Amino acid sequence: MKLFSQVADLHECLDGLRAQKKSVGLVPTMGYLHEGHLSLVERSNEENDVTVTTIFVNPLQFAEGEDLASYPSDLQSDTELCEKIGSDVLFIPSLQDMYPEPILTSVQVDDFTKRMEGESRPTHFAGVATVVAKLFNITGPCNAYFGEKDWQQLQVITKMVRDLSFRVCVIGCPIIRHRDGLALSSRNAYLTTDERQSATVLSRSLQKASDLIRAGETSSVDIQKLIEREVASEPLVELDYVETVDGSSLIPVDEIVPGTRILIAAAVGKARLIDNIDAFTGITGFSS
Amino acid sequence: MKLFSQVADLHECLDGLRAQKKSVGLVPTMGYLHEGHLSLVERSNEENDVTVTTIFVNPLQFAEGEDLASYPSDLQSDTELCEKIGSDVLFIPSLQDMYPEPILTSVQVDDFTKRMEGESRPTHFAGVATVVAKLFNITGPCNAYFGEKDWQQLQVITKMVRDLSFRVCVIGCPIIRHRDGLALSSRNAYLTTDERQSATVLSRSLQKASDLIRAGETSSVDIQKLIEREVASEPLVELDYVETVDGSSLIPVDEIVPGTRILIAAAVGKARLIDNIDAFTGITGFSS
Numbered sequence: 001m002k003l004f005s006q007v008a009d010l011h012e013c014l015d016g017l018r019a020q021k022k023s024v025g026l027v028p029t030m031g032y033l034h035e036g037h038l039s040l041v042e043r044s045n046e047e048n049d050v051t052v053t054t055i056f057v058n059p060l061q062f063a064e065g066e067d068l069a070s071y072p073s074d075l076q077s078d079t080e081l082c083e084k085i086g087s088d089v090l091f092i093p094s095l096q097d098m099y100p101e102p103i104l105t106s107v108q109v110d111d112f113t114k115r116m117e118g119e120s121r122p123t124h125f126a127g128v129a130t131v132v133a134k135l136f137n138i139t140g141p142c143n144a145y146f147g148e149k150d151w152q153q154l155q156v157i158t159k160m161v162r163d164l165s166f167r168v169c170v171i172g173c174p175i176i177r178h179r180d181g182l183a184l185s186s187r188n189a190y191l192t193t194d195e196r197q198s199a200t201v202l203s204r205s206l207q208k209a210s211d212l213i214r215a216g217e218t219s220s221v222d223i224q225k226l227i228e229r230e231v232a233s234e235p236l237v238e239l240d241y242v243e244t245v246d247g248s249s250l251i252p253v254d255e256i257v258p259g260t261r262i263l264i265a266a267a268v269g270k271a272r273l274i275d276n277i278d279a280f281t282g283i284t285g286f287s288s
Numbered sequence: 289m290k291l292f293s294q295v296a297d298l299h300e301c302l303d304g305l306r307a308q309k310k311s312v313g314l315v316p317t318m319g320y321l322h323e324g325h326l327s328l329v330e331r332s333n334e335e336n337d338v339t340v341t342t343i344f345v346n347p348l349q350f351a352e353g354e355d356l357a358s359y360p361s362d363l364q365s366d367t368e369l370c371e372k373i374g375s376d377v378l379f380i381p382s383l384q385d386m387y388p389e390p391i392l393t394s395v396q397v398d399d400f401t402k403r404m405e406g407e408s409r410p411t412h413f414a415g416v417a418t419v420v421a422k423l424f425n426i427t428g429p430c431n432a433y434f435g436e437k438d439w440q441q442l443q444v445i446t447k448m449v450r451d452l453s454f455r456v457c458v459i460g461c462p463i464i465r466h467r468d469g470l471a472l473s474s475r476n477a478y479l480t481t482d483e484r485q486s487a488t489v490l491s492r493s494l495q496k497a498s499d500l501i502r503a504g505e506t507s508s509v510d511i512q513k514l515i516e517r518e519v520a521s522e523p524l525v526e527l528d529y530v531e532t533v534d535g536s537s538l539i540p541v542d543e544i545v546p547g548t549r550i551l552i553a554a555a556v557g558k559a560r561l562i563d564n565i566d567a568f569t570g571i572t573g574f575s576s
Contacts, residue, residue, distance in 0.1 A: 007453065104398045105417070105451035111392050129393070130452070133421075137453045140428075163393035164418070165295065165425045 001083045003090050007138055010091050014052070014140060022049035024142040026168075028135050031055035031092075032072040032186040033081050035287045036176040040145040041085045043173050048143055053087040054135060056098060060106075061127030067270070072189045098134065107133045109156045109163070112250055116263055117152050117274070120240055128153055129160050141167035149175045149183050151263055151276045155250055174285040175275070177203060181283055183275045190271040198236040199268045202275045203283055205230035209262055210282030218256045220244040223279075231266060240265040240272070244279065289371045292379050295426055301377060302340070302428060310337035312430040314456075316423050319343035319380075320360040320474040321369050323575045324464040328433040329373045331461050336431055341375040342423055344386060348394075349415030355558070360477045386422065395421045397444045397451070400538055404551055405440050405562070408528055416441055417448050429455035437463045437471050439551055439564045443538055462573040463563070465491060469571055471563045478559040486524040487556045490563045491571055493518035497550055498570030506544045508532040511567075519554060528553040528560070532567065 004010045014024060025044030029037050037053075044051040055078055062068035075092065082090045106126045112118075113125035136144065146154050154172045161168050176184045181203030182196070191199060205227040217223060224242050231239045245252050247261035260279040265272065277283060292298045302312060313332030317325050325341075332339040343366055350356035363380065370378045394414045400406075401413035424432065434442050442460045449456050464472045469491030470484070479487060493515040505511060512530050519527045533540050535549035548567040553560065565571060 011455075101450070103451045104400060105448045106396050106398070107393060107452075108396060109393045134451075134453045137455065140455070160393045162389065163391045163422075164395075165422045167299075167425065167428070 001079075001087055001090055003079065003092070005092055005094060005097065007093065007097060010052070010089070010138060013089060014050075017050050018140070024048055024139065025051045026135070026139050026142045026144040027051065027053045027087070028132060028144065028146070029053065029055055030057045030071065030186065031078050032074055032189070033078045034176075034184045034186065036147050036149065036184040038081060038085045039176050040147060040173050041082065041087050043171070044143065044145050045086050047171075050088045051086070052089040052091055052139060052142075053082050054091040054093075054139075056093055056131070056135075058098075058127060058131040059095070060103070060130055061124050063121060063123050066121070067187070067190075070190075072186050098131075103130070106130045107160060107164075109160050112152070112156045112159055115250070115252075116241055116243055116245075117265065120265065120272075125153070125156050129156060132157055133160065133164070133166075136161075136166050136168050143169045143171055145171050145173055147175060148172045148276070149185065149274065151247070151261060152250060155248060176285050176287050177283065179286055181207065183273075184287060185271075185273060187271045187273065191269055195236050195269040195271070198234040199266075199271075199273060201231055201234040201237055202264055202266060202273060206262055206264060206275060206277045207283045210277055210279060213256055213279050214282070220252070220254050220256055220260075223256060223262065227262070227264065231264075236268060238267045240267060247278065289367075289375055290377045291367065292377065293381055293385065295381065295385055298340070298377070298379050298426065302338075305338050306428070312336060312427065313339040314423070314427050314430040314432040315339060315341045315375070316420060316432065316434070317341065317343055318345045318359065318474065319366050320362055320477070321366045322464075322472045322474065324435050324437065324472040326369060326373045327464050328435060328461050329370065329375050331459070332431065332433050333374050335459075338376045339374070340377040340379055340427060340430075341370050342379045342381075342427075344381055344419070344423075346386075346415060346419040347383070348391070348418055349412050351409060351411050354409070355475070355478075358478075360474050386419075391418070394418045395448060395452075397448050400440070400444045400447055403538070403540075404529055404531055404533075405553065408553065408560075413441070413444050417444060420445055421448065421452070421454075424449075424454050424456050431457045431459055433459050433461055435463060436460045436564070437473065437562065439535075439549060440538060443536065464573050464575050465571065467574055469495065471561075472575060473559075473561060475559045475561065479557055483524050483557040483559070486522040487554075487559075487561060489519055489522040489525055490552055490554060490561060494550055494552060494563060494565045495571045498565055498567060501544055501567050502570070508540070508542050508544055508548075511544060511550065515550070515552065519552075524556060526555045528555060535566065 025048030107129040263276040313336030395417040
């Protein structure tokens with residue numbers, strides 16, 4: 001595995017590979033890698049000649065008071081995991097390399113970013129879209145892999161790519177979960193043992209909702225109420241939102257139909273956790 | 289010369305040329321080409337293996353009530369001029385090809401876009417930055433040529449390229465002027481004979497300012513007053529702004545120093561005209 005910290009070195013490497021007609025897969029991450037990230041690298045390995053994994057904790061997507069300073073990090077372990085899973089390149093740029101001067105440019109994706117995460121974190125998606133645009137420009141044409149856990153982010157990036165004509169194919173990959181249903185997240189590291197136990201209510205309530213939907217329930221309001229009740233039963237979990245939306249446009253729906261996605265966010269101790277499911281499919285993708 | 293209207297066809301052509309290690313120059317325009325545009329194509333021809341000229345009247349950069357509907361167009365003449373000057377590729381995408389679905393993404397460059405043109409045309413530069421980002425993505429790594437007449441635009445694009453790590457080298461090229469000093473502009477077509485005559489006050493006042501500066505004047509306020517008086521002497525010309533700024537950062541300066549740029553904008557009849565000079569160099573670049 002090649003390890004780069006400078007944009008120029010990554011360019012040189014990828015230019016050489018592209019001259020040999022190698023296809024490039026990109027897995028952008030903020031590090032502290034878990035099986036969810038590794039599933040993206042594996043998928044990229046299957047579908048591309050070369051996989052580039054990037055680790056960059058992007059300050060633009062954290063607001064004042066969020067967990068930028070405490071975001072978990074273990075570059076030693078990340079490097080070993082990337083090597084073991086077969087990432088061809090690991091790119092870990094420094095803050096100075098990514099933002100050598102004050103950045104004044106931002107990429108905004110309206111409508112897609114106003115509600116849900118965008119409402120709770122108003123500057124978050126501009127920070128995400130900006131750094132992802134930058135990583136796409138640095139990497140060049142590629143297939144780019146993102147986890148479906150950040151469903152809204154996945155749709156924001158997909159829309160940005162279409163709107164700005166990036167030569168990038170955005171590929172969403174299934175959420176990977178612990179055996180008890182909790183979606184893997186670097187932020188799970190913040191949870192105490194009790195909080196970790198309580199946090200399973202997120203996936204459990206989504207699964208119950210999906211069970212009801214497959215049994216014939218079509219009312220968004222009723223499904224949201226069900227989930228609110230479930231989550232309220234766990235005093236350590238404070239629901240931020242539960243929404244039923246069209247999975248692509250993220251527009252709220254009154255009636256649940258194929259393509260509807262249910263998204264949820266909650267505070268659990270110091271962690272802000274999100275999860276989502278396809279309304280008719282329910283929970284899938286448990287980790288080994 | 290190859291003429292393309294579809295993004296996919298341009299991709300295929302440029303991918304083939306890049307595989308042969310050809311360097312690409314890009315000249316993005318809104319058409320109705322004049323010698324100013326052609327000087328960009330010539331410069332690109334000198335510095336690149338292949339020059340791609342694009343013509344697209346980008347609706348995003350026009351506000352309600354501006355001249356989008358009446359913007360002058362002559363694709364027949366433009367095509368002949370591009371062929372004659374030696375552009376290798378002419379790309380004229382349709383509105384449908386550029387914006388096949390409602391665009392929700394915009395690229396914003398703060399600070400650089402708040403004053404001068406940005407104050408008079410608040411949505412203008414987001415429209416410019418967005419379409420230029422799109423054209424850069426469509427074209428891929430290149431040298432991109434822009435006229436210095438749109439000085440603020442040139443700085444906005446330069447900053448966007450640095451901030452978002454586009455693999456593009458932005459090259460500003462000197463303003464081309466009529467013999468009487470008026471900067472070439474597609475919008476000069478809107479001028480009546482009298483207005484055309486009056487419009488020369490813009491370059492004339494800039495030249496007078498530069499003469500004074502080279503004679504020792506360093507006060508921005510005095511230089512601005514001089515230009516305001518000059519322009520006021522032409523009743524057909526209504527000054528929008530005159531500013532003395534650092535040429536790169538666009539931050540206003542009190543004292544004129546090397547690197548200071550003087551920018552001016554005015555309404556002349558139906559036309560909104562802009563011009564600018566390097567404070568110490570004055571007027572250069574007359575057309576043949």
